[in-house]
Amino acid sequence: MVTNAKYWTALGDPTRRTIFELLVDRPSSVSGLASVLPVTRPAVSQHLKVLKDAGLVADTRSGKERIYRIDPDGLAAFRAEIDQFWVKTLAAYAQLVEQPKEDET
Template sequence: MATNAKYWAALGDPTRRTIFELLVNRPSSVSGLASALPVTRPAVSQHLKVLKDAGLVAETRSGKERIYRIDPDGLAAFRAEIDQFWMKTLAAYKLTVEQPTKDET
């Protein structure tokens, strides 16, 4: 499986990670997110665009507002990527542990 850098880049910013974590708890508008963060509404909108472009966040309209939520499909794809890294890491660890040391040869 090829690495999909868009997930890592989107969540590489601390503010975007915080926004993502807030949306995990509940969907929210830009103004709702901005009230919980030390950044402006335009900044929150820019961060949401990056998360949306990465496929991690989706939006729906509710009257004049857009409500943002975690996109379950994007999150599932990112989780699959993380699981792939974890499996590779465990396989490498297993090889290292199972190699005989100088004392065992």
């Protein structure tokens, strides 16, 4: 299984995960996010750039601001990767559990 490290890297940072979770609840501007986070607007912008480069968020212009939201296509791709990881992990676990123990043979 080949993983796409960009998703894991983007969400590996606690602040980016918090931003991502806030955007799951509702779209927001940089200033809106910065108002509820203990980081500056430039820091929020940098975190959003990483999330956007990973394909997890998208933005649209609204007047002078950009409104950020979860990118459903990027989220679906990440979800598919997670699902593939779990299918492979559970199959390996099932194979291990179903193997006869050495003292049972």
